Amino acid sequence: MKKVELLSPAGDLERLKIACIYGADAVYIGGQDYSLRANANNFSLDDIKEGCRFAHEHGKKVYLALNIVFHNEDIAGVYDYIRKVVEAKIDAFIVSDLFLVRYIKSNFPVEVHLSTQESASNYLSVNFLKQEKIDRVVLAREVDREGIKEIIEKTGMDIEIFIHGAMCTFVSGRCVLSNYFTNRDSNRGGCAQVCRFCFDIDDEEIPFSMAVKDLNMSSYIKDMISIGIRSFKIEGRMRSPFYLAVVLSSYRRIIDAVYEDKLTDDLLKRELKILARVSNRENSTHFYFKEAGLEDQYYTGRQEISNQDYLGIVLEKNNNIYTIRQRNYFKVGDKVEFITPNMEIISLNVTNLYNEKGEEIEVANQADSIIKMKLDIDLPIYSMLRKNYLD
């Protein structure tokens, strides 16, 4: 049985590498034009080339989002751009404007995936897309479990579903709030997330909110595999490397446990705790089991809680001296844990800290500064250091 794909976002080259080594089977990225996250760091052509090289070396795939809704002025340069990206060895394009499908499929031997922006939500539209030679469809977020299952059964299409991260309040492609409120074009990558603003409605005293909770399908991965979904997509090209590492490794452990028939309630409980900790919003399953309702959204404006769990990332290793880019405050004596690309979680007490010059320090308190730790354990590069909250 072909294993389901775990698909990660990557906002830049570092995140792509982290995604690849933390359990993603494939990553989706945006170029410097034509993708729906115009304000992420995004990838130059050289970055795409290097990203594809790195990913392929690790047996992973790279998909490029080309999913803006094109205006006339965007068209002229896109054909040359597609050719260059194909030369960089991209595995698939994610598109929403259908005129591109015909061009790509008749000129290049790469896959084309249909973006959720097109909001495909039924088997007839997926059949139409299959005739257009589209290789994969990212279904609308509003399709429920039975709908997904029936689409797969009736079309045989390779189906990709969002399983984790932020959700749009509105149907993808059917929202231009951002255009009207901020003049930023939501369908060309400028979405200002107006749905997360707070509003007044009529003369009511209680503010009106449209903001929705995040999606978290971690408890239902086994079921989602059983209905034939081919790819599980994590949302968030703007998310931090730490977030990606934690979320991906958690889902990797769950997926692997399903296939190895080792999924237990205890494992799920632990992963839920990890995922809840890295998220800054509450979560729900939204439309998967029923119409999204009262409990799937917020009513009093933004409710986001950040924590300072992420302490740093291992950049280099020289014998038993580790160079770490620090993120949040910690000190000698703290109980911390490393999460590693091997899916291990290693707990320890901080017994020493050094600054970049090698001078002993008691606290690490400057975000993005370089620190060093002497450790008698073997950690791969890109291991992440975080507060210990599992013990």
Add this chain to the structure above:
Amino acid sequence: MQLPKEGDNLELIINVNKKELDEFLKFTNSFIIGLENYSINYFELSCQEIKEILDKYQEINLFVSINKNIFNKDIPDLESKLITLSKLKIKGILFYDLAILEIVQRLKLDLDLVIHKTHMITNYNICNYYKDKGCKYAYLSTEITAMEMDEISKKSSIKLMAYFIGHPIISHSKRKLVSNYYLYSKKDNEDNIHIIKEHNKDGSKYYINESSKGTNILTYEILNGTKAFVELKNSLDYAILDSNLIDDNLFLEILDLYKKNLTEELSDNELISKVNNLIGTNDGFFYLKTTYKVK
């Protein structure tokens, strides 16, 4: 702007909010209505009611908008409705979901198709794509400029519709956002339509309404695309004037001015000036390019 194509004349098409069309007939004979359970932000009628309209007004061109997202469970009924509509003398179907294109072609239904993917018909290539797929018309997005519309008309051969007067929809959710709010607030939701604006700010207001299909947000100010209409009237095939949420008399007054302009009883400048006086100068994105990179 380009010269009129031979044999082509721009027609006004009214998005109506009632079954009685008599008062509109001296201005145009082209109309759009919605289909019960299948339309978003249109006045919805059953197939029987549509038949009654066509029986009563035999000379009209009636387009039916089926613009909701289609789900599997909708398909059997939708097929049946499309078959029924194909037997009536409607002018065409405005559609959002590709399922409709698939059904019409598979069943070889005698229906002209208008691609109506609200915010996504924004370039000439997508218009040409849908023409190749059998669509006769494309309904242009309200978020592109007049210049972009003109370029589309030059570089595509599909017949074009554009929206010039009304309260355009700017977002649609399957969620019941208004009902949820009133449930949460433990208050009765007594109105079909509400007004929202950003909390504690003096920004623009927007309409928000809800139906069985979800929640819609519309502009509060009336879009006045009259200047663009004047510039584009030789480039387009249909100019849409939407009566939804506009006072009946005001709407008729606007229609009268547009009609007089098309019959050359009113100059372009007079039309612009008179409509501006009636509804203000909110010209949306006709002359405003959106941005998307802020870094």
